[in-house]
Amino acid sequence: MTTVAIVLISDASGEKSYRAIAGDKYSVGKTAGQALDALTIQLGEIEFSALLVIQSFRPDSFFSAEQQEKLSELMNLWRVVRDQGLELPPEQQAELDRLVETELRAATARTAALMQSGNS
Numbered sequence: 001m002t003t004v005a006i007v008l009i010s011d012a013s014g015e016k017s018y019r020a021i022a023g024d025k026y027s028v029g030k031t032a033g034q035a036l037d038a039l040t041i042q043l044g045e046i047e048f049s050a051l052l053v054i055q056s057f058r059p060d061s062f063f064s065a066e067q068q069e070k071l072s073e074l075m076n077l078w079r080v081v082r083d084q085g086l087e088l089p090p091e092q093q094a095e096l097d098r099l100v101e102t103e104l105r106a107a108t109a110r111t112a113a114l115m116q117s118g119n120s
Contacts, residue, residue, distance in 0.1 A: 004039065005100055006032045007075055019075070062106035071099040 004022045011017070019028050020035035027038030059065035074096040078088055088096065 003104065004036065005104065006035060007071065009072065009075060009079075060106075060110070062109045063103050067099060067102065071096070071103065074099065 004020055006018055006020045009017055009019050017028050017030055018032045018035040019026055020039040025042045027035050029035035029038055059068055081088055
């Protein structure tokens with residue numbers, strides 16, 4: 001199963017959009033759904049199967065405001081260096097990878113909590 005991260009991003013003017021990322025493929029859309037649809041086309045129907053839980057992107061007990069801010073900062077930096085044909089320094093890439101993994105675990109924990117509350 002392909003892992004897809006959907007991240008809320010802002011450009012220099014403050015306009016918000018969403019970036020869907022799976023491995024080395026990514027897409028951007030005005031909504032999380034648009035970004036995911038565009039990414040799904042790139043992945044091909046055979047590659048893509050997933051359970052998606054889209055949250056409100058507000059901090060919670062699973063992923064804090066500080067973590068969200070750092071993730072956003074590193075994603076913006078990642079886009080800048082990628083557009084220049086460069087890569088993040090290894091320590092920043094490792095931190096970005098850790099935050100993406102932490103948010104994925106947080107999404108899993110949110111899903112479990114939602115399922116628990118639905119079964120209560």
